[in-house]
Every structure is written in structure tokens, then in C-alpha cells.
Amino acid sequence: MSRRGCVGVVAAVAVLALGLVAVVGVASPASAAAGSTGWSQVSAGDLHTCAIAETAGAAYCWGANGDGQLGNNDLGVGSGVPVAVEVPGGVTGWSQITAGGRHTCAVAEVSGAAYCWGANGDGQLGNNDPGVGSGVPVEVEVPGGVTGWSQITAGGRHTCAVAEVSGAAYCWGYNDKGQLGNNDPGVGSGVPVAVEVAVGVTGWSQITASGYHTCAVAEVSGAAYCWGYNDKGQLGNNDPGVGSGVPVAVEVAV
Known part of the structure; x- marks a missing residue:
């Protein structure tokens, strides 16, 4: 094979190698x-x-x-x-x-x-x-009696979590609409504060925080509760426009 032919083969192999690198060497x-x-x-x-x-x-x-x-x-x-x-x-x-x-x-x-x-x-x-x-x-920060968290949820400017053993809910951050649920609307917190416990609720199985309100599911009854801003009826308690600094029961769909 001529020298020119050899050069051509080498170049082709190099191009093929580069192609393979491009295909297999870069994952999404x-x-x-x-x-x-x-x-x-x-x-x-x-x-x-x-x-x-x-x-x-x-x-x-x-x-x-x-x-x-x-x-x-x-x-x-x-x-x-x-x-x-x-x-x-x-x-x-x-x-x-x-x-x-x-x-x-x-x-x-x-x-x-x-x-x-x-x-x-x-x-x-x-x-x-x-x-x-x-x-x-x-x-x-870990509140007294809490050994760890089973779930956490980040809202717009506040955060909430459920304690893994007791099932108690805690929130921290912005609280202008009562979204921390500790019955102290307007007063925020840089550490977790306990959410008020609704009558008959022993703990929470799941919690979710949004922009200005929070909701959770009671671990035994499965009932839903919400607290915070309610200008559009987002608390689901059939009282639009009236917010709450503590959990209120969501109306049960029929």
C-alpha cells in the first residue's frame, strides 16, 4: 500500500474512534x-x-x-x-x-x-x-423529644416536617398568614415550632407546605386538615376568606 493510502486508513480510523468516543463516552x-x-x-x-x-x-x-x-x-x-x-x-x-x-x-x-x-x-x-x-x-434544629423526621416539606418561605416517632408536626419560617399552625399568626420562627394538635388527632402521616398555607393528613382517621391563608378557599373548610392559625378540618367530599 502506498504511503498516501496508509495515511488515509489512519485518518479514517481516527475519525471512527472519535465518533465512538462521542457516542459512548458522553452520557446524558x-x-x-x-x-x-x-x-x-x-x-x-x-x-x-x-x-x-x-x-x-x-x-x-x-x-x-x-x-x-x-x-x-x-x-x-x-x-x-x-x-x-x-x-x-x-x-x-x-x-x-x-x-x-x-x-x-x-x-x-x-x-x-x-x-x-x-x-x-x-x-x-x-x-x-x-x-x-x-x-x-x-x-x-431538633426540638426536645424529637429523634428524627419521617417527612419534610418546603413551602414558599416556610418549612414543615413530621417527627418520625410521635408523628407530631412542626413548622418554621414565615408565618404572616398562620401557615406555621402554632396559633401565633404574624410571628415567624427560625426553629421548628409545634403545630397545634386538632381534637382527636394523635399524629400526622403526611404534610405538605405551599406558598402561604399548609395541610396534613391525620395518621389514624385519615382526615385532612389545613391552616394558613384562605383567600381562595384553599383550606377546604367551606369558609373562604377566613384564614386560620391552627389546623381546621377539610370538608369531606360526598
């Missing part, structure tokens, strides 16, 4: 982030999204990051693909994650401890340092 960002196995949970906030990798239990976030809500210690730099959330010491993975308005929270899978990151102008991170946000996870 989502697959790469999840270890190519998938996600166990995903949560959408106002302008960002977070998820937990199915196998490793690692957390990833993407989207806006103006307040550090992606948790990757790169505050102000958003991402169009999943980026790994910084892992606090002692945490091996996450069991649940929730994205709020401009903050994110998650529960550690072994200890049951809660961590939050992002905006903290109203104390929504729950670490007793209102006004000081964080681009990495910070631990939520």
Missing part, C-alpha cells in the same frame, strides 16, 4: 448524575428541581441558584443539568427531598436528621440563624 447529564440507574424521588420548586439517586441515595439539584438552593456550594451559578448536593459529615445518603420557593430541604436516610439550604430570610432553613442563607446543607 441525568443518567450520569443518577449512576445510570434512575431516581427514587423528585421535587419541583419555584425555579429549581431536586432529586435523589435511586441506588446511592445521593441528592442532585438543577435550575436557579441565586440563593444557593442547588446546595452545591456555588451560590449564584445556576445549572441546566443535575449537580450534586454537598454531603454533610455523617450523612451517607438521603431518604427524602423537597424543593420550595428558594430553598431546599432533605432528610438523611440513616439518622433521620433534617437539613436545609438556600434562602433563609424568614428562618425557613430552621437552623436558628434567620437572614443568613446557605449554599450547602445546614442541619435543622
Whole structure:
């Protein structure tokens, strides 16, 4: 074969190799982030999204990051693909994650401890340092008698969680409409405060926080209760326009 022919073959092989690298060497960002196995949970906030990798239990976030809500210690730099959330010491993975308005929270899978990151102008991170946000996870203050959390939910500017043993509900952050449920509307909190317990309710099985109201399901009866803003009837108690600083029962559909 002539020297020119050899050069042509080498060039063709090089092009083929580059093509193979392009095909097999670059995975999609989502697959790469999840270890190519998938996600166990995903949560959408106002302008960002977070998820937990199915196998490793690692957390990833993407989207806006103006307040550090992606948790990757790169505050102000958003991402169009999943980026790994910084892992606090002692945490091996996450069991649940929730994205709020401009903050994110998650529960550690072994200890049951809660961590939050992002905006903290109203104390929504729950670490007793209102006004000081964080681009990495910070631990939520633990109320007396609480050993861990079974679930956490991030609203617009407040956060709520359910204690894993007692089933009691706690909220923290903004409280202008009574969304913390502690019968003290207008007074926010930088640490968890107990939600008032409705008559006949021994604990809560699930809780969800929105912009200015919160709702939960009673663990024994399965009844739903809501508290906070009610300008559009979002509390479901057939009394639109009248908010509540404590849980009120949602009307039962017939």
C-alpha cells in the first residue's frame, strides 16, 4: 500500500474512534448524575428541581441558584443539568427531598436528621440563624423529644416536617398568614415550632407546605386538615376568606 493510502486508513480510523468516543463516552447529564440507574424521588420548586439517586441515595439539584438552593456550594451559578448536593459529615445518603420557593430541604436516610439550604430570610432553613442563607446543607434544629423526621416539606418561605416517632408536626419560617399552625399568626420562627394538635388527632402521616398555607393528613382517621391563608378557599373548610392559625378540618367530599 502506498504511503498516501496508509495515511488515509489512519485518518479514517481516527475519525471512527472519535465518533465512538462521542457516542459512548458522553452520557446524558441525568443518567450520569443518577449512576445510570434512575431516581427514587423528585421535587419541583419555584425555579429549581431536586432529586435523589435511586441506588446511592445521593441528592442532585438543577435550575436557579441565586440563593444557593442547588446546595452545591456555588451560590449564584445556576445549572441546566443535575449537580450534586454537598454531603454533610455523617450523612451517607438521603431518604427524602423537597424543593420550595428558594430553598431546599432533605432528610438523611440513616439518622433521620433534617437539613436545609438556600434562602433563609424568614428562618425557613430552621437552623436558628434567620437572614443568613446557605449554599450547602445546614442541619435543622431538633426540638426536645424529637429523634428524627419521617417527612419534610418546603413551602414558599416556610418549612414543615413530621417527627418520625410521635408523628407530631412542626413548622418554621414565615408565618404572616398562620401557615406555621402554632396559633401565633404574624410571628415567624427560625426553629421548628409545634403545630397545634386538632381534637382527636394523635399524629400526622403526611404534610405538605405551599406558598402561604399548609395541610396534613391525620395518621389514624385519615382526615385532612389545613391552616394558613384562605383567600381562595384553599383550606377546604367551606369558609373562604377566613384564614386560620391552627389546623381546621377539610370538608369531606360526598
